[in-house]
Amino acid sequence: MSIEIEGISKSFGTFAALKNVSLKVPSGELVALLGPSGSGKTSLLRIIAGLESPDSGRILFDGEEATKRQVQERQVGFVFQHYALFRHMTVFDNIAFGLTVKPKKSRPGKAEIRDKVHNLLKLIQLENLADRYPAQLSGGQRQRVALARALAVEPQVLLLDEPFGALDAKVRLELRRWLRRLHDEIHVTSVFVTHDQEEALEVADRIVVMNEGRIEQEGTPSEVYDRPATPFVYDFLGSVNLFHGRVHEGTAQMAGLDLSSPENASAQHAPAVGYVRSHDIAIERDGNGSGAIKAEVRYLLSVGPLVRVDLVLSGSDRTIEAELPRDEADRLQLQVGEQVYARPRKMRVFVEDYQI
Amino acid sequence: MVGNGLHKKERKGATVTEPAWVRWLLISVALAFLALFLVLPLAAVFTQALEKGWEAYLAALTEPDTISAIRLTLITAAVCVPLNLFFGIVAAWAIAKFSFPGKSFLITLIDLPFSVSPVVSGLIYVLIFGLQGWLGPRLQEHDIKIIFAVPGIILATIFVTFPFIARELIPLMEAQGREEEEAALTLGASGLQTFLRVTFPNIKWGILYGVILCNARAMGEFGAVSVVSGHVRGSTNTIPLQVEILYNEYSYAAAFAVASLLALLALVTLAVKTVSEWKMQQTITAAETER
Numbered sequence: 001m002s003i004e005i006e007g008i009s010k011s012f013g014t015f016a017a018l019k020n021v022s023l024k025v026p027s028g029e030l031v032a033l034l035g036p037s038g039s040g041k042t043s044l045l046r047i048i049a050g051l052e053s054p055d056s057g058r059i060l061f062d063g064e065e066a067t068k069r070q071v072q073e074r075q076v077g078f079v080f081q082h083y084a085l086f087r088h089m090t091v092f093d094n095i096a097f098g099l100t101v102k103p104k105k106s107r108p109g110k111a112e113i114r115d116k117v118h119n120l121l122k123l124i125q126l127e128n129l130a131d132r133y134p135a136q137l138s139g140g141q142r143q144r145v146a147l148a149r150a151l152a153v154e155p156q157v158l159l160l161d162e163p164f165g166a167l168d169a170k171v172r173l174e175l176r177r178w179l180r181r182l183h184d185e186i187h188v189t190s191v192f193v194t195h196d197q198e199e200a201l202e203v204a205d206r207i208v209v210m211n212e213g214r215i216e217q218e219g220t221p222s223e224v225y226d227r228p229a230t231p232f233v234y235d236f237l238g239s240v241n242l243f244h245g246r247v248h249e250g251t252a253q254m255a256g257l258d259l260s261s262p263e264n265a266s267a268q269h270a271p272a273v274g275y276v277r278s279h280d281i282a283i284e285r286d287g288n289g290s291g292a293i294k295a296e297v298r299y300l301l302s303v304g305p306l307v308r309v310d311l312v313l314s315g316s317d318r319t320i321e322a323e324l325p326r327d328e329a330d331r332l333q334l335q336v337g338e339q340v341y342a343r344p345r346k347m348r349v350f351v352e353d354y355q356i
Numbered sequence: 357m358v359g360n361g362l363h364k365k366e367r368k369g370a371t372v373t374e375p376a377w378v379r380w381l382l383i384s385v386a387l388a389f390l391a392l393f394l395v396l397p398l399a400a401v402f403t404q405a406l407e408k409g410w411e412a413y414l415a416a417l418t419e420p421d422t423i424s425a426i427r428l429t430l431i432t433a434a435v436c437v438p439l440n441l442f443f444g445i446v447a448a449w450a451i452a453k454f455s456f457p458g459k460s461f462l463i464t465l466i467d468l469p470f471s472v473s474p475v476v477s478g479l480i481y482v483l484i485f486g487l488q489g490w491l492g493p494r495l496q497e498h499d500i501k502i503i504f505a506v507p508g509i510i511l512a513t514i515f516v517t518f519p520f521i522a523r524e525l526i527p528l529m530e531a532q533g534r535e536e537e538e539a540a541l542t543l544g545a546s547g548l549q550t551f552l553r554v555t556f557p558n559i560k561w562g563i564l565y566g567v568i569l570c571n572a573r574a575m576g577e578f579g580a581v582s583v584v585s586g587h588v589r590g591s592t593n594t595i596p597l598q599v600e601i602l603y604n605e606y607s608y609a610a611a612f613a614v615a616s617l618l619a620l621l622a623l624v625t626l627a628v629k630t631v632s633e634w635k636m637q638q639t640i641t642a643a644e645t646e647r
Binding site: 050071086087098102150 | 535536538539540541542543544545546549553554557558639
């Protein structure tokens with residue numbers, strides 16, 4: 001089922017959580033709503049579910065108006081960050097709940113319910129734990145039960161609110177890969193909320209980046225990551241360095257470098273900000289040719305397969321951060337205090353007044 | 357009564373630093389205090405009641421005025437407890453699961469009967485419904501008696517026992533949040549199904565605890581009831597009022613016999629309270645570990 005959101009606004013008291021948000025989720029896609037806390041992503045998800053009602057705007061399911069529909073009629077599966085399992089029921093009863101509350105005439109028989117729950121238990125790989133209570137399960141297991149419970153009623157849409165937010169890093173990684181595979185199998189239209197960019201980039205077909213109640217950008221993970229539409233998106237997705245300078249007719253001057261910036265061809269001596277991702281900065285020993293900035297190594301830190309290098313630009317006290325693969329760093333044999341050249345491989349320039 | 361749950365949790369986490377003799381001293385002081393002020397009087401009630409033997413004890417309890425007092429007490433509790441149960445669940449639900457303007461004012465209002473002397477609450481009803489009161493003359497025209505009659509006793513008891521159930525349920529329901537209910541709704545459950553199958557099982561021990569406290573107070577209330585009852589023998593006397601009358605008439609054995617009923621009620625209340633408190637603590641802990 002496709003979801004269309006048209007001009008949704010929502011305020012809580014004086015706080016405007018959503019400001020005229022419009023969005024289309026095509027049928028069968030897995031979409032991530034990505035943003036910092038307070039960006040309105042959870043409110044949007046709860047409005048789609050019918051757990052909150054918008055102040056204005058419409059929601060359409062498969063082209064049909066659904067704004068006024070009750071939660072129960074929307075046929076959405078909702079997965080909560082803290083699982084929200086029924087604590088007094090066993091895993092089996094939790095998963096069966098949605099089937100057992102159906103009105104008599106559409107309620108499946110006992111045997112049918114049992115088969116269905118067992119199939120779902122197989123799907124979430126917890127067949128042996130049907131008689132356990134939620135308190136006896138680990139976080140990852142609970143979230144899988146919550147997912148099975150939501151899937152039991154065969155929802156038209158699956159909504160997940162920070163589904164992996166309360167889990168340890170390792171379980172989180174496993175579970176999000178599992179969710180991706182599950183989605184490839186069952187193809188139910190899914191929207192999940194996260195503040196973890198890595199999670200969104202890895203799991204989603206499309207990413208919707210939200211900030212302060214508005215959509216900043218939407219697109220495939222590579223579109224959003226490689227071509228951020230706004231400074232906010234640049235900043236939010238991955239670590240980034242800022243350069244201040246000016247841009248004039250497609251050429252930006254930043255930190256003593258002339259860089260081409262074709263998207264700002266019409267700019268006239270405009271103040272601008274350049275964004276360079278940490279892994280888009282190359283470090284060189286000799287500054288042959290142009291396009292490199294003289295800098296001093298201030299600090300070195302190995303983080304797993306990467307080495308983070310803090311550099312201080314010569315002639316100023318501005319620091320920038322570069323990330324090198326481990327073997328590259330080993331080859332360079334960098335020392336703290338050493339003079340090197342930093343070459344931005346890719347820079348995105350935004351004219352300053354574009355900033356929000 | 358209300359903050360007991362918290363108490364227990366703190367104790368669990370605390371490390372013992374006092375030397376053994378201090379601990380033993382504190383424990384024995386507490387026990388001695390309990391023995392002196394609780395166990396001794398309780399024992400005295402029963403020994404006094406049985407002083408003249410079982411037959412006199414039973415005779416005192418089966419005396420017509422006493423039986424009428426017992427009946428009135430049971431009727432009062434049977435009306436007050438369900439009403440306050442309903443009110444308590446509704447209020448706790450509203451406070452714990454929704455946010456609305458005036459919420460903290462409502463919480464304060466619920467606490468009001470705790471902070472007002474029962475005698476004053478009785479007087480308020482006399483002021484409203486009494487012959488000289490605001491509604492008195494009109495009520496008399498229609499021949500409706502509230503003060504010095506059963507309705508007055510029930511009203512005063514409802515007022516006094518008003519907070520017990522709501523006060524038990526509010527913290528419990530707040531600790532549990534509303535996600536489980538929301539989950540039930542998204543799964544297609546109706547409001548009633550959600551309450552019966554999700555909310556109620558989570559709060560049933562809290563409800564039992566509140567009901568038992570409410571009941572104990574409804575049966576044992578003296579001050580407010582004394583003001584509105586009029587002390588008509590065999591008609592508007594509840595058990596506590598009957599005890600007072602017997603005592604004032606120097607029929608000590610009979611007074612203690614009737615009082616022993618209330619003491620027994622207290623013991624039963626204590627037992628049920630302990631069990632339900634323990635069960636409730638378990639559900640709260642479960643709610644917290646799930647977070």
